[in-house]
Amino acid sequence: MSKKRKLKVSMGDQTLRLLTLLMAISVLVLMVWMGWQMFDAARPSIQKFGLGFIIGRVWDPVKEQFGALPFIYGTLVTSLLALLLAAPIGLGVAIFLNEMATSKFRVVVGFFVEMLAAIPSVVYGLWGIFVLAPWLRETVEPGLAKWLGFIPLFQGTPIGFGMLAGGLILAVMILPTIAAISREVMAAVPDMQREAALALGATKWEMIRVAVLPYAKSGIMGGIMLGLGRALGETMAVTMVIGNRPDILLSLFSPAYSMAAVIANEFTEATYDLYLSALVEIGLILFGITLLLNFFARILVWSVARGPKGGNLV
Amino acid sequence: MGQTLSVRQLEAWYGSNKTLKGINMEITSNHVTAIIGPSGCGKSTFVRCINRMHETLPGTKVKGEIILDGESIYAQDPVALRKMVGMVFQKANPFPSMSIYENVVAGVRLNGMRNKQNLQSIAEKSLRMAALWDEVKDRLNYSGMSLSGGQQQRLCIARALAVEPSVLLMDEPASALDPIATMHIEELIRQLKENYTILIVTHNMQQAGRIADSTAFFLNGELVEHGPTSEIFTNPNDKRTEDYITGRFG
């Protein structure tokens, strides 16, 4: 009897525990390793240009002058434009789906919204080149120039490609992210809050405004930040419609360049070390910004929805 | 054949909370011993210590001694121990990914038995013991979840019996069931005690009265009184027991 009952954890059990532990640690190692790789490859550029890299306006590989400001500008403008459009619409979609739609509608329309996130970036880019840009050039931008041309944002020759196109396409791409997270945090609002408002005689909209939104506010902010993070890093669709010119111009009609786009276009053309290093440094800046943004965004989302969430959409 | 259990100075913690404060108890073999007491008195913890399930939760600690068949359970591999001490839970928990048949033989099969004949005969034997065979014999490969609540619980009992333990721990096995299903379970327990040592936690005193040979009353992590069921209910020694039984608190 005693032989069978000896204190012994089986080999198989120990192996599984060790294996899973190893895999978990490797994820940690992967993150650190990636950060270090980026830093290491960007080091020559960091050492040569220092902080001036971020405010440098000139990007001239021929003269070995590298300044990242045009790309930072292009990235920020298109992303902020995308946010301005996608945040209210995304929130509106989330409110419609969670608080208004019947369950069948919710499943079907919810699925469609998720499909927006599933379409690959390059396909959006293709559509952007052949459908969106011509439409902007022929209809929207002339219209904006006619009615709002006194604002410097809407001046200049419409060519379709440019920051407006970039911002619009990004808005479409980040909308599902904002909608999904808003839905999640709004669903985490306890029903009791809703019922309390309704019991006091509030209309549906008043209930949403008074009971749901304030409770979910920080989570929704978090969702918007995550959407911003996604917009900052989007590569293909942006590079296909933004015009790819490292200029810093005020008008949304003008072409520009984003951080991810210049990396995508020039990486394989980087013929010497400093060039490559400068491109990697742009990537490092991008990495850093999205990391910080994601970190704070998650804290906001967790504070409402309690626990890491986000599934496959982020 | 059932085994005797000796519990000596058993103490248990859940985090910083001391849930068992020194239990001394002798449990007779081939007997049904009921454990009664108000919520939070430690009866579930006590029973879960016997098959060392208490330690699987994080932040728990145990001190003291439990002797099963002459050997300390803490000197053994807990996994092996649990083949000697079976458990049925408050809410039936058949494995969702398995059929009725697979559920019954899960304990034996996952521990190495491969012979189809053996497995099938064990399945039939256990299901008969659990009084479930006739109801499921024609749908053994249906999902375990396709049964009613009472049937699922009997399936869990069959599953526990298939491993051929000598002690059976039951943590409020009928509390989630309707009266008729409860009646079946109680009838089952009466039959099983011939071959098993049974400990049943229950908050239902009438149930203890119906099926238990001896009853133990727990209060605030202490064993207040332990004796033949009839005595506990008609002539308890301790005032606290009397108060509980007569419903002065619950």
Add this chain to the structure above:
Amino acid sequence: MNDYLRKYRNWMMLGVFIAATIIALIPLFGVLGYVLKNGLSALNLQFFINLPKAMGMPGGGMANAIVGTLIMVIIASLIGIPIGILAAIYLTEYDRHSWLSTAVRFATDVLTGIPSIIVGIVIYTALVLKMGNFSALAGGLSLAIIMIPLIIRSTEEMLKLVAHSIREAGYALGISKGKTILRIVLPTAAKGIITGAMLAVARVAGETAPLLFTALGNQYWARSLNEPIASLPVQIFQYATSPYKEWHQLAWAGSLVLISIVIILNLVARFAFRSRSI
């Protein structure tokens, strides 16, 4: 009178939200519609079997791109899915609360948010430069890195849904922890885990940026995994940004194939493998 105003405002706001939803869905149907219209006309048998032809010449196809995507997705899955599932098992079954699991979850979150082009940069500097050539292997590895955090997230969520009493039932039968995890918990969560894996596959199948400087692209068949290889997204990108009309048409056709794969995977994952709550 005040009540009437409130009611009116209510209907107006609800109308606003319906309008927002309609606006949100317009681009979806716009994109899908154009891809269907333009892609369908260029889709024929040749598309699926032929290699790309020189510009201006008719009859080119994307056979090598389709196969290339398939190969790299398989490489990515073979690496990413096991690592992801095992790491998730560690986080839910062995260690839910320690500093290590918090750190790993943080790393997973970070990796989820990394722009995919950064992954390409890292693999380029770490692998392509060292090996001296672009390769399907490097491409597959980049995709694996993108897959891992997705798989960890979804698998973890599914494992957490398995009620603790199921595990306890296993332990109480004298089944060891490892066996309980592998033979009871995993099968119970299997449907959801497969769903997560399929969605991750759909996601990486459409990735372009990380492949641009790892797998690069190839106008012909790659003869080994250690060579540059074509892929559907990269080929679409190259054709779309080219000046040739024939290539534009192929880009639409390629998009149709790509979107179909992605949508089918999404549909199957979400609806055929819908797991009931456990």
